[in-house]
Amino acid sequence: MGAPDDVGDAGATGREGGNEQAAQKAHRRRRPEAHTFSLWHCPFAFAGAWQPWAKPSAPPERNPLRPIVVTEFISLDGVVDSPGGGAYEHAGWTFKDIEFVPEAYAVKGREQEEASALLLGRVTFEEFAPVWPTMDDFATYNAMPKYVVSRTLDDAAVTDIDWADCHVLRSLDEVAKLKEADGGPILVHGSAALVQSLLAAGLVDGFTLLEFPVVLGSGKRLWAEGIGRTDLRLRNTETYSNGIRLAEFDVVQ
Known part of the structure; x- marks a missing residue:
């Protein structure tokens, strides 16, 4: 399996994540104590109380694959x-004309707390890397x-930065090997093109979706044409x- 097309992976502050400075100003007007960046970049700023997922015990004779869980803010039309x-x-549709309710973001x-690793597309990685280490x-x-899953990033662009413990994977086969290694859940933020390749x-x-009561009618969708059928089982809502x-x-x- 090859790596997804890096060019198609819209990032957190580009097409997918948006301008975080703009989000900052909007949230600051509504809530003075809010973080400098948008909820998407500061997902657990309003976490509050939470209960961990139930973790089923695995049979001692086998080591189950690490789950890859995709987390997204998503509109009603995907x-x-x-x-x-x-x-x-x-x-900025996640905060425009939508009342702020802290408990809605507790999942972040x-x-x-439950993740053991992050898995990102190239553009999302490049957007996060300068920001998250400062927070x-x-x-x-x-x-x-x-x-980060990328065919084009140099190793040094991933490992020789201020964000610690970063690694580059060159193919989806390497992602599959990562799932087989010891560890807990692997979390994917944003990275829509990577998600489609992983699907x-x-x-x-698994998916963790915060669905907002808005139909946007256009824009990058999580469920792209041609990705095929995916059956889902609702675990919690x-x-x-x-x-x-x-x-x-x-x-x-």
């Missing part, structure tokens, strides 16, 4: 484009191993007073 701001016509704190709220993420290769095990719905799915393999 758009993940620029949730915090950017050039997209509806950029739980995700960070105390991401101490757990910053300390864990981080992997096509049967490497995604919660609906909040502002219309945001949390849906956690297992992929039926």
